Amino acid sequence: MPEPARKTRQREAIRDAIAAAKAPVGPREILESAAGGAQGLGLATVYRTLKLLVQAGEILTVDIPGESPRYELAGKGHHHHFLCKACDKVYELDGCCGHFDELTPKGFEVTSHDLTLFGHCANCVKKTRTSSGARDSAPKVHKHALKH
Amino acid sequence: MPEPARKTRQREAIRDAIAAAKAPVGPREILESAAGGAQGLGLATVYRTLKLLVQAGEILTVDIPGESPRYELAGKGHHHHFLCKACDKVYELDGCCGHFDELTPKGFEVTSHDLTLFGHCANCVKKTRTSSGARDSAPKVHKHALKH
DNA sequence: GTGGATGCAAACTCTTTGCACCTTG
DNA sequence: CAAGGTGCAAAGAGTTTGCATCCAC
Numbered sequence: 021m022p023e024p025a026r027k028t029r030q031r032e033a034i035r036d037a038i039a040a041a042k043a044p045v046g047p048r049e050i051l052e053s054a055a056g057g058a059q060g061l062g063l064a065t066v067y068r069t070l071k072l073l074v075q076a077g078e079i080l081t082v083d084i085p086g087e088s089p090r091y092e093l094a095g096k097g098h099h100h101h102f103l104c105k106a107c108d109k110v111y112e113l114d115g116c117c118g119h120f121d122e123l124t125p126k127g128f129e130v131t132s133h134d135l136t137l138f139g140h141c142a143n144c145v146k147k148t149r150t151s152s153g154a155r156d157s158a159p160k161v162h163k164h165a166l167k168h
Numbered sequence: 169m170p171e172p173a174r175k176t177r178q179r180e181a182i183r184d185a186i187a188a189a190k191a192p193v194g195p196r197e198i199l200e201s202a203a204g205g206a207q208g209l210g211l212a213t214v215y216r217t218l219k220l221l222v223q224a225g226e227i228l229t230v231d232i233p234g235e236s237p238r239y240e241l242a243g244k245g246h247h248h249h250f251l252c253k254a255c256d257k258v259y260e261l262d263g264c265c266g267h268f269d270e271l272t273p274k275g276f277e278v279t280s281h282d283l284t285l286f287g288h289c290a291n292c293v294k295k296t297r298t299s300s301g302a303r304d305s306a307p308k309v310h311k312h313a314l315k316h
Numbered sequence: 317g318t319g320g321a322t323g324c325a326a327a328c329t330c331t332t333t334g335c336a337c338c339t340t341g
Numbered sequence: 342c343a344a345g346g347t348g349c350a351a352a353g354a355g356t357t358t359g360c361a362t363c364c365a366c
Contacts, residue, residue: 026340028340083234085231113271113273120265123262128259133283133284137272173320175366209322210322211356212358215357216322217321318365329354332351332352337348338345
């Protein structure tokens with residue numbers, strides 16, 4: 021049987037990078053931010069470690085429609101996320117309006133759910149109002165997202 | 169100025185394929201299902217047309233965490249989706265528990281949201297209960313999803 | 317006839333995997 | 342020193358783009 025999880029420089033660095041971030045981070049950012057703790061760190065290792073940490077329940081996948089996955093520390097309690105369409109930043113939201121069972125067809129069993137709010141964060145709302153009546157600062161085109 | 173949208177065999181076929189589907193469909197499925205109306209149809213055309221239709225507001229992107237995007241006809245009214253973790257099928261849910269503003273920090277403006285429910289559909293619940301006490305029929309591993 | 321639309325293949329991004337080498341316990 | 346971990350490069354899946362050809366208007 022596979023004795024689980026060895027403790028290595030790179031794993032520490034990756035976990036730390038995620039813990040240090042104030043918002044969910046993607047593999048690329050993790051690589052860069054963890055480079056300090058582990059020079060020569062490879063992207064493949066980041067992915068492998070992320071998979072391990074998710075399976076171990078230490079981190080959670082934050083999957084926002086139209087974006088590639090980010091990761092955050094587990095154990096912060098149930099919450100959801102807000103994506104600012106202007107600056108592309110992700111914010112954590114407290115709480116959850118969770119009576120979804122009402123929406124669920126008979127015979128179905130709901131085991132989990134995922135909620136994301138989109139809009140403009142306080143910063144961007146302010147900016148938009150100050151700088152001329154300009155609409156959305158930029159059209160914001162996502163590479164893979166055909167999202168409207 | 170670009171006179172918008174020409175009417176072609178392939179566009180008809182693609183729109184029809186989406187309209188005919190009872191659940192949101194992905195580019196690959198659309199290609200196959202639209203092949204009847206347009207032989208020789210290329211995947212690139214499907215993608216290009218999807219982008220057009222989304223921009224035109226005729227279809228919507230259905231982005232389910234851990235899955236690649238699917239598309240559905242617009243104009244069905246506000247609703248969300250349910251993904252069965254056992255059979256991987258997507259179902260439409262009526263309604264929406266929509267008082268998200270309570271969760272939103274001051275100064276933020278919410279313009280849209282996205283909700284997905286996960287669990288087991290009636291069919292799969294039945295199967296699980298009938299065939300031995302077996303848990304989830306299969307561990308269900310998604311290619312890209314590190315999701316737990 | 318002309319500009320938009322299409323097909324094909326090449327290019328890109330994100331993620332996973334194979335393999336030889338290194339490291340932890 | 343053995344099993345597991347790492348780096349690099351190659352392989353894959355999904356999506357986009359360049360370009361020559363085609364076709365709707």
